[in-house]
Amino acid sequence: MAGSNTEKHTDNDKSTGHTFSERGITRFGERLTQVINGESYKSFAKKCEMSDKAIRDYVSGKTYPALDRIAHIAKVAGCSFEWLATGINPQVLAVDAIQGVKSIDESDWSQTQKDLSNILSRLTEDEQEKIIQHIIKNGTNSLIPEESNQRAMAIASLVVSLSDKDQREILHLIETKKLGSLLDNTLKSNKI
Numbered sequence: 001m002a003g004s005n006t007e008k009h010t011d012n013d014k015s016t017g018h019t020f021s022e023r024g025i026t027r028f029g030e031r032l033t034q035v036i037n038g039e040s041y042k043s044f045a046k047k048c049e050m051s052d053k054a055i056r057d058y059v060s061g062k063t064y065p066a067l068d069r070i071a072h073i074a075k076v077a078g079c080s081f082e083w084l085a086t087g088i089n090p091q092v093l094a095v096d097a098i099q100g101v102k103s104i105d106e107s108d109w110s111q112t113q114k115d116l117s118n119i120l121s122r123l124t125e126d127e128q129e130k131i132i133q134h135i136i137k138n139g140t141n142s143l144i145p146e147e148s149n150q151r152a153m154a155i156a157s158l159v160v161s162l163s164d165k166d167q168r169e170i171l172h173l174i175e176t177k178k179l180g181s182l183l184d185n186t187l188k189s190n191k192i
Contacts, residue, residue: 027087028058028061028064028065028084028085028087029058029059029060029061031083031084031087032055032058032059032073032084033059034137035073035077035078035079035084035137036055036059036077040052041055041056041059044076047076048072048073048076049072050069050073067085070084070085078137078138079137079138080137080138083136083137
């Protein structure tokens with residue numbers, strides 16, 4: 001009775017709509033191309049311990065990898081499994097889940113959005129695009145270690161709330177302290 005626990009499926013049962021959106025699956029090759037980032041298929045395949053034909057087939061959409069292979073590719077590529085598999089950023093999923101919870105204060109979320117928008121507005125378009133691509137590929141935890149997130153957000157919120165003059169003054173004090181430390185270290189090393 002070796003096969004008694006196996007289930008039989010008809011062609012109608014093969015729909016994976018409950019697992020992935022069709023659009024997410026069909027764009028897997030595009031996401032894989034993005035993480036390969038111009039590297040040769042042969043080189044990338046070797047890192048993934050797969051054949052270059054398998055990688056080419058995934059990129060072209062001829063075949064789709066099993067979930068364990070997607071997880072391995074994501075690990076090798078340094079991107080999130082969720083994004084590589086579905087095209088959905090895991091942080092977006094987390095935000096969507098949190099928004100359903102009644103204990104979240106929407107005014108705090110709005111303030112956070114304003115703070116982030118203010119920070120981004122100070123960057124060039126190229127810097128903004130690089131940050132967005134980095135977050136899409138790696139998630140936000142790659143930008144700020146998890147234990148530092150709350151402290152960093154509090155500091156960012158405080159800095160954003162300051163006037164431009166106060167921000168410049170703080171930066172000047174930081175640079176002065178760095179210069180002072182540099183001079184101290186130079187004097188100590190030269191024993192003057």
